[in-house]
Amino acid sequence: MQEKKSILIVGHAAGGRARSVVVVVFIVDGNGQLVSSSVHWTNGDSGAERTALATLRRASPLPQPPPDLLDGRGHLELMEDCLFNNNGKFQLRALASPQATIID
Secondary structure, X not given: OOOOOOEEEEOOXXXXXXXXXXXXXXXXXXXXXXXXXXEEEEOOOHHHHHHHHHHHHHHOOOOOOXXXXXXXXXXEEEEEEEEEOOOOOEEEEOOOOOOEEEEO
């Protein structure tokens, strides 16, 4: 009998101050294809908004979501925030609080 190994994934919150914050809302289908995306909240930096949405489009297709998370249309709605610093670099930061998940 083979032993199953578990993977521990630990989330962490981003630190520091950001020049711009853009929260995007997006919908993916069961295959991970981007169905729609839009800016949910922003501090008004239109360049950061364009970059956040373009990055999301380039990342598609995303990993397939678990079937039990899909709605009746076979879609999953998600939100992420993008933090931009003064040199134009950015990072994604999960809106949920940090947590650990064990995957068997």
